[in-house]
Amino acid sequence: MQNDFMIECGDGKLIAATHFGREGKPTVIISAATGAQRSYYGRFAQSLVEQGFQVVTFDYRGIGDSTTKMNDPSASMTNWGELDLTAVINWVAKNGNNPQIFLVGHSVGGQIFPLARNKSLVRAAYFIASQTASRYYWTGPQKLSVMLLWNLILPTTTTLTGKLPNWAYGGKYDLPKGVAIEWATWGRHKNGVLQDDNNRLRAFKEVNIPLRFISIADDKLLAPKDAVEQLYHQYGSLNKEHHHWYPSDFGKRKIGHFGFFRKENSEMWDDVHLWLKRYV
Template sequence: MSLSDSFTLTTEDGVAVQASGFRARSPRAVVVMAGGTGIPRQFYRHFADFLAGQGLHVITFDYRGKHSAVAAERLRMADWGRQDLDAVLAYAAQRFPDLPLLFVGHSVGGQIFGLARRSVQVKAALLIASQSGYWWHWSGAWRWRRWLDWHLLMPAMTRLVGELPGWMLGGNPLPAGISKEWARWCRSPCYLCEPDGAPMRDHFARLRLPMRFYVISDDTGLAPLAAVRALMGFYPVAGKELRVLTPADAGVASLGHVGVFRESASVLWPPMVEWLLAPLSSSGPLLSGRGELQECPS
């Protein structure tokens, strides 16, 4: 893998995953970065370039989607974690066996982290604007907008055109199977759940690593504080801390859901690298607190 090259990985269920690698000259660790829903991996290139310049190999990747060799109705969002992310983590650990494995997740990337079997190999995880999508975690008018989205608008649009159009996400379209599972999750208090309603908590309770969650103050439409706190409950024994970022911290007018990764907000990146590397220089994991496993209301 050379600086910013592209390559293909194959998951355990035989799906091709497109990835990009960013090589550091004097590597101290390797970072796997899982992006947000509908956001192509190229969007994160500036952030990945910065991490590489700080001594971190970085691997970004795209989740399976409409060009996968899987029928659109059979695609599942859960496989973004159980298959796609797991394959990238496996590759990183095998390709760089002498380097500690770190993780950065944006939005859905932080939700599916605990679905990946190899997440237990990660030494520290940074989750940015990652949240439970259950509509009740929003407040005011946003709560009812999210209810409308997940119960009516998005299911109807998916049935009408056979996918969730990209303009509804601000990114790439989602195939029918993924769109339907995501909408079902967002209607459930459990959020990540099987078709019968059983919660998906594959490896969440095995993760004892330090985790930092970032809330973006002006991201109330997509990842408000209550929704981020709810996701924190999915990781019951991890060492968790919560930080709030504001546009003023970055010296910009707004950040929103994706602004942290724009070059204009690069002043925010050095503390993230410092935090990611801190556990590697200590004698043990930096566990800053425990939390209870979030149970689904009966």
């Protein structure tokens, strides 16, 4: 079963969501990568349903079907966590008919999870290619690329166009200006999402649930191993693990930042299935 619907956030904004499976099962929320639409995770969501879960995917404000206007001033990465993810968790808690809630975060999904005001309702979280945005954890030519993005490409394109065009950051969809500017702010700061904000530091340290981080060896531009490890260390949980995968581990030539969720790599999904079932 699959159903599209809208969820109202605390500030009145509506975000688009999709529910997979049947009520009463443990629920997995999928928190997407920057610029990715919820439809990208559909096959993966169906695999979780087959393993006995129900699943909710959603588009952050300013993305996909949650777009009202590109320059919506409320569209920011902070609001993706504090408002959007909070609203989704609330919806699941009220409508899922099962108190067991899990999170699978892709990329920025791991950065914004602690910002959700009701994160304590989540039992365990699995993060794929979730990294600090801080440029201090990139090396070689990839570091030059992110420095150019944060300091030249992003400021120039957002000033000229009022958004971050997809070609400017290598994504599939344009990003709202507020999202792009905050992303760059995190990227230029040594602490990434934490900035120098004691409240954010506290929010990360408060997370005390099982966590599993996966980094991908050929994902050097968007989520290199050191950047994933830094985000891993920012979380306070004592029950956490980080695994670094190589494409050759699965007989693949490449996986990259988005490859985990592609149908041809579905054998990797068993790791998520088995790990989540430990905590049901």
